[in-house]
Amino acid sequence: MVTDSDDAPPTESPIRSELRRVPSLVVVNTGDGKGKSTAAFGIALRALGREWRVRVIQFLKSGDWKTGEEEMLTRLGAEWWSAGDGFTWDSTDMESSKQLAIVAWRSAAETLRTGSHELLVLDEITYAMTWGWISTDEVVDAISNRAPTVSVVLTGRNAPGAIVDIADTVTTMVDTKHAYHAGIAAKRGIDY
Amino acid sequence: MVTDSDDAPPTESPIRSELRRVPSLVVVNTGDGKGKSTAAFGIALRALGREWRVRVIQFLKSGDWKTGEEEMLTRLGAEWWSAGDGFTWDSTDMESSKQLAIVAWRSAAETLRTGSHELLVLDEITYAMTWGWISTDEVVDAISNRAPTVSVVLTGRNAPGAIVDIADTVTTMVDTKHAYHAGIAAKRGIDY
Numbered sequence: 001m002v003t004d005s006d007d008a009p010p011t012e013s014p015i016r017s018e019l020r021r022v023p024s025l026v027v028v029n030t031g032d033g034k035g036k037s038t039a040a041f042g043i044a045l046r047a048l049g050r051e052w053r054v055r056v057i058q059f060l061k062s063g064d065w066k067t068g069e070e071e072m073l074t075r076l077g078a079e080w081w082s083a084g085d086g087f088t089w090d091s092t093d094m095e096s097s098k099q100l101a102i103v104a105w106r107s108a109a110e111t112l113r114t115g116s117h118e119l120l121v122l123d124e125i126t127y128a129m130t131w132g133w134i135s136t137d138e139v140v141d142a143i144s145n146r147a148p149t150v151s152v153v154l155t156g157r158n159a160p161g162a163i164v165d166i167a168d169t170v171t172t173m174v175d176t177k178h179a180y181h182a183g184i185a186a187k188r189g190i191d192y
Numbered sequence: 193m194v195t196d197s198d199d200a201p202p203t204e205s206p207i208r209s210e211l212r213r214v215p216s217l218v219v220v221n222t223g224d225g226k227g228k229s230t231a232a233f234g235i236a237l238r239a240l241g242r243e244w245r246v247r248v249i250q251f252l253k254s255g256d257w258k259t260g261e262e263e264m265l266t267r268l269g270a271e272w273w274s275a276g277d278g279f280t281w282d283s284t285d286m287e288s289s290k291q292l293a294i295v296a297w298r299s300a301a302e303t304l305r306t307g308s309h310e311l312l313v314l315d316e317i318t319y320a321m322t323w324g325w326i327s328t329d330e331v332v333d334a335i336s337n338r339a340p341t342v343s344v345v346l347t348g349r350n351a352p353g354a355i356v357d358i359a360d361t362v363t364t365m366v367d368t369k370h371a372y373h374a375g376i377a378a379k380r381g382i383d384y
Contacts, residue, residue: 009286009323019377027226027382033363035221035231038238042230042261043382045237049260050381068241069234072268094201118381131201151382168371171225179360185211189242189310190219190235190343 024118024151026143026167030126030159033173034191040121040153041069044078047151052118054078057108059101059156060124067192079117081107101128105139115147126156126163136160216310216343218335218359222318222351225365226383232313232345233261236270239343244310246270249300251293251348252316259384271309273299293320297331307339318348318355328352 027043029036044054056070056078074080083097083104105128111120129136140162143152154163164170179187186192219235221228236246248262248270266272275289275296297320303312321328332354335344346355356362371379378384 007322009289009319019372019375021377022371022379025371025376025379025382028369029227030368031366034219034361035227035234035363035365038234039227039231040234041237042227042232042234045233045264046230046260046384047381049263052381068238071241072237076264076268097201127201130199151379164369167369168374168376169226170369171227172366172368173225173227174223174364174366176222176364177220177356177359177362179214179217180211182360183211184217184360185213187214187217187343189239189244190217192238 022168023148024146025169026151027153028159028163028167028170029153029155029173030157030164030170031172031174032157033175034178035173036155036157037123038069039171039173040123040155041073043153044073044119044121045076047119048073048076048078053116054119054121055111055117056080056121056123057104057125058082058123059104059128060097068189098131098133101133105134109138109142112142112146112150112152115149118149118151120150120152122152122154124156125154126159129160129163130156130158136162139163140166214360215340216338217361218343219345220351220355220359220362221345221347221365222349222356222362223364223366224349225367226370227365228347228349229315230261231363231365232315232347233265235345236265236311236313237268239311240265240268240270245308246311246313247303247309248272248313248315249296249317250274250315251296251320252289260381290323290325293325297326301330301334304334304338304342304344307341310341311343311345313345314347316348317346318351321352321355322348322350328354331355332358 029039047054070080083100108122111117128134144166221231239246262272275292300314303309320326336358
């Protein structure tokens with residue numbers, strides 16, 4: 001809610017009065033930078049604060065630890081499904097990850113169709129599309145024809161153009177500086 | 193934890209083995225796009241999942257409603273301080289917002305000095321610096337000399353260069369597409 005003003009605080013509300021309300025939104029967090037999934041979980045947190053029914057589906061997950069965000073969002077009542085539980089970089093496991101992503105997508109499509117939740121987070125779903133594991137056309141179709149009360153957040157690099165087209169809001173996270181490139185390991189509590 | 197590969201899944205872990213661990217990190221979320229604060233709250237969520245002591249200071253806040261994220265993070269044990277409670281676009285209130293931001297910064301500096309929390313979120317602090325309400329040099333100094341276990345997340349547009357310099361990770365959120373520009377109002381549960 002802050003305007004573009006650089007040097008001085010704004011002196012009037014930047015909020016336009018003629019805005020229309022919509023029953024749900026499609027949000028995409030993409031780009032190579034950090035914060036795509038983190039911001040999606042932040043939205044889940046906010047939605048839970050508004051007593052929405054929240055469902056998170058993680059299409060990829062490296063390692064089998066339970067993350068801090070899963071722990072907390074589950075405690076607050078979110079339904080959480082990690083398609084990639086046990087995901088490793090081994091190619092045999094890769095085939096099983098693919099199968100799990102396909103099953104996860106079917107379940108996601110069901111949520112979109114039935115409107116069983118007010119928020120559906122499809123975390124790292126772009127990879128499943130980019131790698132041809134699930135059909136981008138099918139995802140676009142299911143989101144376009146979803147129950148009108150289901151807001152959707154999609155995350156991952158290289159969001160397909162057709163997904164950007166149907167989104168209301170697309171943010172590209174750009175890696176301006178990254179601890180990793182300075183040789184610093186991911187930190188528990190901050191990064192996972 | 194996913195590599196840059198566009199067309200096929202990665203076949204080996206991209207995690208480098210020679211990375212060093214640090215006691216804390218400084219993270220900056222800047223840029224004109226959405227998700228800066230949301231991702232910061234996502235980190236707070238994660239940190240709470242790791243049983244960190246978390247403190248959130250909001251340097252600006254338009255309106256006096258309690259947001260979904262404040263509701264939830266407080267319930268999970270975060271300490272929350274909104275400097276701008278009751279913030280409006282009126283110029284008299286602006287002076288009081290400035291005073292509140294100054295007081296909030298003093299309190300933040302105390303947390304940095306004592307190490308009373310493992311995570312300190314300084315939400316929208318960049319505006320307080322840009323508008324000259326608080327001294328960027330002082331912020332840089334307090335963060336550089338902080339208790340080593342305090343991780344810090346700073347958010348807001350136009351992060352000063354001196355802040356970027358001392359940060360470990362800086363993500364610039366770029367507004368690729370925004371519901372607002374299509375005339376769609378901010379949505380409770382998603383945007384606040």
